[in-house]
Amino acid sequence: MGQSGDPNLTAAVALYVWSVADPGVYNSHGMSGDDYYVARAPAGVRGTILANLAVMRQEASVNAVADPSLSLSLSMSDQYAGTLTVAAHPSSLQGTATLTGGVFAGGGASRTVGAGQYGITGTPADGAAAYRIEASMSVPAAGYGAAVDLYTTADSQRIIAAVAGTSTGISAHAETPEIPLDFQPEIGTQVASRYVAEGDAFVDQLTVTVTKGTWITVGGTPVPVTATGILYGPFDEQPAEADTAPPGTPVVGVEEVTLTGAGSYASPGTITAPESGFYTWVWQIDKTTQGETGKYLSDSFTDWFGRVTETSVVPFQPQAVSEADQHLAVPGEALTDTIEVTSSNGAWLTTDGQFIPVIFEGTAYQVPGTLPPAQDGDVPADAVALGTVTVTATGPGTYTSPSVAAPTGGFVTWVWGARKASQPEWVSDYLAADWADEYGIPVETTSIRWPVTTTSLMREYNVHNGGRAFDTVTVTGFPANHGEFTGDGYWDADVDELVHTIYGPFADDAVLTNDLDLSDAPVLTTITTPARNGVYRLGYTDQDAIIPTKAGYYVLVTTFAGDDRVQPYSSSPADVLERFYVPPTPEVEVPVTVITQATRAALVGQPFGDTALVQGTIPDGATLTFRAYGPQAGDAAPVCETPSFESDPIPVTQAGVYTSPTTTVAEPGNVYWVETLYDADGTVLVAGACGAPGETTVVGEHPAGVIVTTTAVATVTLGDPAHDVATVTGTVPVGATLTFEAYRQDGDTATCTPGELEFTSPAQPVTGPGEYISEEVVFEKAGTYYWIETLHSVDGTVLHRGVCGAPNETTTVTPVVVTPDSPELPPNLALTGGGDWMLPLGIGAGVFGLAGVLTLWFGRRLAIYRERNGYVREDDEEFQNLIDSMNG
Numbered sequence: 001m002g003q004s005g006d007p008n009l010t011a012a013v014a015l016y017v018w019s020v021a022d023p024g025v026y027n028s029h030g031m032s033g034d035d036y037y038v039a040r041a042p043a044g045v046r047g048t049i050l051a052n053l054a055v056m057r058q059e060a061s062v063n064a065v066a067d068p069s070l071s072l073s074l075s076m077s078d079q080y081a082g083t084l085t086v087a088a089h090p091s092s093l094q095g096t097a098t099l100t101g102g103v104f105a106g107g108g109a110s111r112t113v114g115a116g117q118y119g120i121t122g123t124p125a126d127g128a129a130a131y132r133i134e135a136s137m138s139v140p141a142a143g144y145g146a147a148v149d150l151y152t153t154a155d156s157q158r159i160i161a162a163v164a165g166t167s168t169g170i171s172a173h174a175e176t177p178e179i180p181l182d183f184q185p186e187i188g189t190q191v192a193s194r195y196v197a198e199g200d201a202f203v204d205q206l207t208v209t210v211t212k213g214t215w216i217t218v219g220g221t222p223v224p225v226t227a228t229g230i231l232y233g234p235f236d237e238q239p240a241e242a243d244t245a246p247p248g249t250p251v252v253g254v255e256e257v258t259l260t261g262a263g264s265y266a267s268p269g270t271i272t273a274p275e276s277g278f279y280t281w282v283w284q285i286d287k288t289t290q291g292e293t294g295k296y297l298s299d300s301f302t303d304w305f306g307r308v309t310e311t312s313v314v315p316f317q318p319q320a321v322s323e324a325d326q327h328l329a330v331p332g333e334a335l336t337d338t339i340e341v342t343s344s345n346g347a348w349l350t351t352d353g354q355f356i357p358v359i360f361e362g363t364a365y366q367v368p369g370t371l372p373p374a375q376d377g378d379v380p381a382d383a384v385a386l387g388t389v390t391v392t393a394t395g396p397g398t399y400t401s402p403s404v405a406a407p408t409g410g411f412v413t414w415v416w417g418a419r420k421a422s423q424p425e426w427v428s429d430y431l432a433a434d435w436a437d438e439y440g441i442p443v444e445t446t447s448i449r450w451p452v453t454t455t456s457l458m459r460e461y462n463v464h465n466g467g468r469a470f471d472t473v474t475v476t477g478f479p480a481n482h483g484e485f486t487g488d489g490y491w492d493a494d495v496d497e498l499v500h501t502i503y504g505p506f507a508d509d510a511v512l513t514n515d516l517d518l519s520d521a522p523v524l525t526t527i528t529t530p531a532r533n534g535v536y537r538l539g540y541t542d543q544d545a546i547i548p549t550k551a552g553y554y555v556l557v558t559t560f561a562g563d564d565r566v567q568p569y570s571s572s573p574a575d576v577l578e579r580f581y582v583p584p585t586p587e588v589e590v591p592v593t594v595i596t597q598a599t600r601a602a603l604v605g606q607p608f609g610d611t612a613l614v615q616g617t618i619p620d621g622a623t624l625t626f627r628a629y630g631p632q633a634g635d636a637a638p639v640c641e642t643p644s645f646e647s648d649p650i651p652v653t654q655a656g657v658y659t660s661p662t663t664t665v666a667e668p669g670n671v672y673w674v675e676t677l678y679d680a681d682g683t684v685l686v687a688g689a690c691g692a693p694g695e696t697t698v699v700g701e702h703p704a705g706v707i708v709t710t711t712a713v714a715t716v717t718l719g720d721p722a723h724d725v726a727t728v729t730g731t732v733p734v735g736a737t738l739t740f741e742a743y744r745q746d747g748d749t750a751t752c753t754p755g756e757l758e759f760t761s762p763a764q765p766v767t768g769p770g771e772y773i774s775e776e777v778v779f780e781k782a783g784t785y786y787w788i789e790t791l792h793s794v795d796g797t798v799l800h801r802g803v804c805g806a807p808n809e810t811t812t813v814t815p816v817v818v819t820p821d822s823p824e825l826p827p828n829l830a831l832t833g834g835g836d837w838m839l840p841l842g843i844g845a846g847v848f849g850l851a852g853v854l855t856l857w858f859g860r861r862l863a864i865y866r867e868r869n870g871y872v873r874e875d876d877e878e879f880q881n882l883i884d885s886m887n888g
Helices: 007-021 033-038 043-063 291-296 836-841 845-869 874-887
Strands: 069-076 081-089 094-100 102-104 110-114 116-122 134-139 148-152 158-162 170-175 184-191 204-212 225-235 251-259 263-266 277-285 311-314 318-324 337-343 358-366 384-393 397-400 410-418 445-448 453-458 471-476 498-506 523-529 534-538 552-560 579-582 593-598 601-603 610-615 623-632 656-659 669-678 684-687 696-700 707-712 715-717 724-729 737-745 757-760 770-773 783-792 798-801 810-814
Touching: 007 033, 007 043, 033 043, 069 134, 081 094, 081 110, 081 134, 094 102, 110 116, 184 225, 184 277, 204 225, 204 251, 204 277, 251 263, 318 358, 318 410, 337 358, 337 384, 337 410, 384 397, 453 552, 471 498, 471 552, 498 534, 523 534, 593 669, 610 623, 610 669, 623 696, 707 783, 724 737, 724 783
Parallel strands: 069 170, 601 696, 715 810
Antiparallel strands: 069 081, 081 116, 094 110, 094 134, 102 116, 134 170, 148 158, 184 204, 204 263, 225 251, 225 277, 277 311, 318 337, 337 397, 358 384, 358 410, 410 445, 453 471, 471 534, 498 523, 498 552, 552 579, 593 610, 610 656, 623 669, 669 684, 669 696, 707 724, 724 770, 737 757, 737 783, 783 798, 783 810
């Protein structure tokens, strides 16, 4: 500009050079040198000169370079992120900056930069414990620097002269101090098995990752890090997730795993499952306990508590202790069992706050034979399952089972179990194993006490004062080995005593009813016999003589006190076949009375009838007529207007038992019997009442299924024939057949094995409901024989098979015994039980000798048979025809 042709620029250059080269003199006039020296120029251009001077000074301050310069600096905000600062003069300088141990933001270790700040990221080597970042930069600076120079001569004259400036480039270098490194390992886990059996090891699978840095290596070896696993539990159900375990949470154990890098690890498995429950792991790395390694860790680490993937389940073992609700029961009674349900290996587990439900199965077994069962882990092959019930236990507690009907007699024992296969699919994994209790546990057993029955008959009805009465009692229903069981500590021993008590005298036989209170009734004598099946003849020896000494009515009542195997029993004081009468002396005329007993129950189409005991002085020409009314609805009042059945008049020639012909009906309902006794003129002597007690036959429908009941001959003498009788009811399929088998028993337990088979009957067709009798068999040895009946379909399928040792299916064969002579009896006692006092009754000794005795004997036996079985056999009818012809 100094060479400019513009005087205003030239003047401005002069002022600028003067002010730089000699600022002291330039500003020594008491004012600014600019103002002082510009005054020398014309006033009109002074402003222009000063404006040009101001521009020169501004550009000089920007472009003035004494010497170009470059500097670098590195600063780190953490172990990896930092800033490179480039300082350059002039600021327009640019060059290539190169990093070692780091890269620029966006990538790359080299970049062309100028003055400014640049983000960088450290890139240490994997496993390094520390590193540095270095930066270097070169800038080509030729032509930069001062272009004039100031010289001073010896006489102090200053001269400004032009120079060439910088001729080479410039460079800079910077590095960080050593940067120590650390890393952060973290652990994710999953249990090796969701379900762990009691006693087995808990194993957790660890997955280790590094979320910061890399695993540091020292001396070529990864630094070891100790991870600690705490196993919490047991819990009743899956615990809720939380960042830490709640205070007081139980701890099962602690394990350690040494980590040497990212990857998979397994816990040592030193902790075993102590009991049922949920067990959850929590893993942690504690920086403060790592020793020298701790300095390489960024921080401690702790896993979450209660994660499902880190939880194992030890299944619980449900079990039950049961006790039969009925210690003693009777056939047909509803049997139930009470079970106390618990978990045997710890807590009963829950889900969503609810106990896991468990299905228990209980089976009631009829014990083979007649004795209590022996306790055993296995159910005997010949035990009969009466029914299986289920109880769903919704947690520990007490539950009562559904009922199972008691069988005919014997012992029933419960066996309970909980099988995994019987549970819903989601439940089974929570159960440790199948469970079952033992067979034959005493408290789980019920005795279905056998029902005893007796049939008996006084030899005479009329006995004179001071004479002797005789009775024959047939006892059935006892187990074949009754009297031999001595008890086992839980079940009491058999009571081996039947008591036969003769009550009387009673002034009137009207008091001899089922409601008679025998506790204060007069007793003539008491006879005891063993409580076993058989036929007992009472009154035939001096030791058990029945000798009435007073006039009146007497009745024999047989009682059994009952024991743990057999029900208590008492025959009825109303049984007309167990009475005898001692007439007063002197002779008096006895009023005529009639006592009746109809068949109690029958099925549609089955025969039934009525039986009458006529007592007192019978007039000549008397007849007895039986009438039946119905069937009628059982809940309606009895109506006896038009009979559905009426017998022909039956001649009544003496006191005794008279039976009606049988009848049948086609519909169910109640049939009411009315007996009427007429004299020779047709005058009514005695008439029954409609609906009188004992004079109703209840007729029922045949059951839908086939039902077979049997009654074998109870006792025979060796050499006499025996047989079995089966009564079939219900719907019988076409082509069905029935067979009978008899097994001889040598021991105390009913077994009925092939080696004990003594008799098999031919198969006989079963054409419908009714009575079927086996062929007669004469057993060759004395002893006990068990009958079993089997009903087959036309294709041979077993529709029904009896139980070995069932009640009423035992025949006892007794050896031939020489009976001692009977004591000498008064005249005519075998015929009448009295003396010549009977003659006024109009019964001559000759007529009564055959017809009278047979009539009384048959009438009583038939009444018993009808009362118990509800039908008349053909041989009974033939015998009755014979008696009727003899009486006629």
